[in-house]
Amino acid sequence: MKKTAKAYGAKSATADLEPMTIERRELQATDVNIDILYCGVCHSDIHTVRNDWKGSTYPVIPGHEIIGRVTEVGPNVNNFKVGDLVGVGCMVDSCQSCNSCQHDLEQFCENGATFTYNSPDKHLGGQTYGGYTTSVVCDQEFVLRVPENIDPKGAAPLLCAGITTWSPLRHWKVKKGDKVGVIGLGGLGHMGVKFANALGAHVVMITTSPDKADDAERLGAHEVLISKDQDAMKAHANSFDFILNTIPVGHEMDPYLSLLKIDATMVLVGAIENMREFHGGSLVMGRKRVAGSLIGGIKETQEMLDFCGEHNIVSDIEVIDMQNINEAYERVTKNDVKYRFVIDMASLK
Amino acid sequence: MKKTAKAYGAKSATADLEPMTIERRELQATDVNIDILYCGVCHSDIHTVRNDWKGSTYPVIPGHEIIGRVTEVGPNVNNFKVGDLVGVGCMVDSCQSCNSCQHDLEQFCENGATFTYNSPDKHLGGQTYGGYTTSVVCDQEFVLRVPENIDPKGAAPLLCAGITTWSPLRHWKVKKGDKVGVIGLGGLGHMGVKFANALGAHVVMITTSPDKADDAERLGAHEVLISKDQDAMKAHANSFDFILNTIPVGHEMDPYLSLLKIDATMVLVGAIENMREFHGGSLVMGRKRVAGSLIGGIKETQEMLDFCGEHNIVSDIEVIDMQNINEAYERVTKNDVKYRFVIDMASLK
Structure with a gap:
């Protein structure tokens, strides 16, 4: 049975973000289902919503600084269990076999990494939908472990910034x-x-x-x-x-x-x-x-999160409700944020 | 007693090169006196003659692809003897003590390398004079050994190109x-x-x-x-x-x-x-x-010359007489040379 989730997205390059309902794929054997707690607001979200880099396919559901808790795992998931605090960053899939992937550089996957939003969706067709939503299903290879000792809100921007x-x-x-x-x-x-x-x-x-x-x-x-x-x-x-x-x-x-x-x-x-x-x-x-330099590979992202746990490093953030995303976008474009907006996804539930 | 040498140089940015007589310094303890056999014509020579990079001081005597034979050595010269086939490239001195020099990167000497021409001359004052001349005096640290098995004419451009x-x-x-x-x-x-x-x-x-x-x-x-x-x-x-x-x-x-x-x-x-x-x-x-990347250090230049000796590598050149330098410059600016002019200095003697 396909899952649905509440989300916020844009229907065109000039539209404000508005409430939507999206599909999430059924859990596959190596998939993790994540209840999203927080999602950071990256300038790339705005560039994609506004089609600044061309190639945006609507609706765009942005968000690639995702923090949440595991609510379900597929039968072959061995790295995560229900209740784990986890993150999903800019990528949700890659070929895992090319030279780049084998060197932990999935962001440069020669067969094309699947980015977290606005990337061709291998499972459902159409485009991937990002983290401005209540839940996400992701292959365990692209799920990051988030140290429990750091503030999960401030951890969200670690996944991209x-x-x-x-x-x-x-x-x-x-x-x-x-x-x-x-x-x-x-x-x-x-x-x-x-x-x-x-x-x-x-x-x-x-x-x-x-x-x-x-x-x-x-x-x-x-x-x-x-x-x-x-x-x-x-x-x-x-x-x-x-x-x-x-x-x-x-x-x-x-x-x-x-x-x-x-x-x-x-x-x-x-x-x-x-x-x-x-x-x-x-x-x-x-x-x-x-x-x-472009983001980083999955292994390196985990190393970064572990380092943040050891050194108690998170981003400086302002927490907003999902409903305030359009104002937040205006403020980001004016550099009026210290230093990252993070959406409290409880506001969408 | 100061030595003089026949040379070709430019008296201004717009003048043709013409015959001149220049001074060379008296042999110091670690100096080598070199009878110049050949000198390559580098595009930098033309840029300096025409003051394209500003800072040219006239007269300019260009030439930093010098091949010759040692005719005299100072009492403390231990690397060279009379008759050796040697080269002088883009530099004739550096501080020998800064971090760059100690890492064999004399071209980036923090106290300023002395370049072969149009560089402040520590010995005679004024500017250094390059290789469009019959002889040059150079500290042994900046003299390169040229393998005897390669064509000395074709070896000249190795010193810069x-x-x-x-x-x-x-x-x-x-x-x-x-x-x-x-x-x-x-x-x-x-x-x-x-x-x-x-x-x-x-x-x-x-x-x-x-x-x-x-x-x-x-x-x-x-x-x-x-x-x-x-x-x-x-x-x-x-x-x-x-x-x-x-x-x-x-x-x-x-x-x-x-x-x-x-x-x-x-x-x-x-x-x-x-x-x-x-x-x-x-x-x-x-x-x-x-x-x-800018030329290379002295140690690396010697490695390159040794490699050329082992692999019998020289430049492809056209040999000219000193008197034909102005026509050669015109042809260089039109890329009409395969691939380097080399002056036969016998024409000046």
Whole structure:
């Protein structure tokens, strides 16, 4: 018997989100059914609702920062039991056999990962529906264990904002004593600061806004560098071991590249759009690098959640009711949130 | 007693090169005096003569692909003796004590490497003078040993074009079986093809010009990919382990980034100027990287020369007399040379 769930979604690129009823698939042998407690609001949700990246198929039910409790497990589920606190992030399936999947990089599955929403649904046809809903059915391989000691509301954004910043910090081996810059203090940036601090780095928040200094330091930054202050930028030239760039829109890169040490890397995680011109010499002089990074694999996501449990790290959030999602979207687009909205799904039940 | 040498140089950004007489410093304890046999003509020579990068101080005596024989050594020279075949590349000095120098990256000397021409001269004041001359005095630490079994004329461009392409291939650990792209078939690109081939890679010449295909294959390319052929570009998408980008001017990067595998790097060595806009997603989707690389350190340059001796690799060149340098410059700016001009310095003596 197919399951239904209450949800909130958009019927078109210009419509507000509104209540809907969606189908969830019947539980398969390796499936876990999850009662959703909280779901974070990611900027990608808004881009998909508004079809900014094209390819949106309506209705769109967004949400890929899902926290809930297991209510049912299929007969072959061996990792989870009823009552477990779990999470589902940006992906719900992948081929599990290609080179990327075998290297724990499901986000780059060569046969196409199934993303949590607006991705072709192998089970029901049509598109996948995300976490702005009361329940989700997901294969156990894509279900994450959430430590019971951390606040589950604050844990929701770890599933996207968390892993998106954790993955590059780990992949580029940020370690104790490294000087790490985090550019931009938003949903991603505030997690980057917390993680880099917890990894033992000397963390510098790089921002255009002097008024973000206090908050950056509260979150774990040891210094704040105002990128419009040319003297300050010069004083930090060629000194960073790693820079995590969370700016969500296209921007100039040369001023930030000037901050990198020889052989150091700046990783873009926020801007899936055109970057402005940059000077070849900004990379050539110092063998510097620019890279990109996309969320992270499932194994790495579990490692991140375990680390958060050990270090008691969650996101700074504002909790909203499902019914207030449209106002929340307006505020996100104005960067008016510290630092992530999380929907309390009890409001939909 | 100060030495003088016959030379060719430019008195201003708009002047042709003309005969001059320059001073060379007296031999110091660790200096080697070199009778110059050949000097390659690098595009950087022209940029400096024409003040394209600003900061040129006249007269400019270019030339940093120098091959010659030792005629005299200082009392503390222990690496070279009279008669040795040697080379001098882009640098003639560095502090030898900073972090970069201690890691064999003299090109990034934190106290400023002394480049072979148009760099502040610590000994005589003014600017250093390059290799378009009959002799040069150089500290032994910056003199390279040239294998006697390779053609000394063809060896000249190894000192810049050679190390510029060798260094990134080695630093990014190109190995047997890797699929390596070399973009652009000029002075740099033709060396990139030879080296990548000799390192055992599957080499793909990536060019806009179908008429370069035969020559690319003669030089060692296993395939030729015409970058304007969109079907061909798609067929090669996400398949390259490494791309060496020798395009000498600013250009679009997205089409080339699409060729890289997950985690693979494209290295810019040619364009010290503005690159066009590129899409953040070109890096984010696949955790791809763009880097820059500048010549190479002295130790690595010696390794490259030794490798050339073992594999009998030299540049493809056209030999000219010193007096024909101005015509050669015109031809270089039109890419009308296969693949490097080398001045026979006997013409100046």
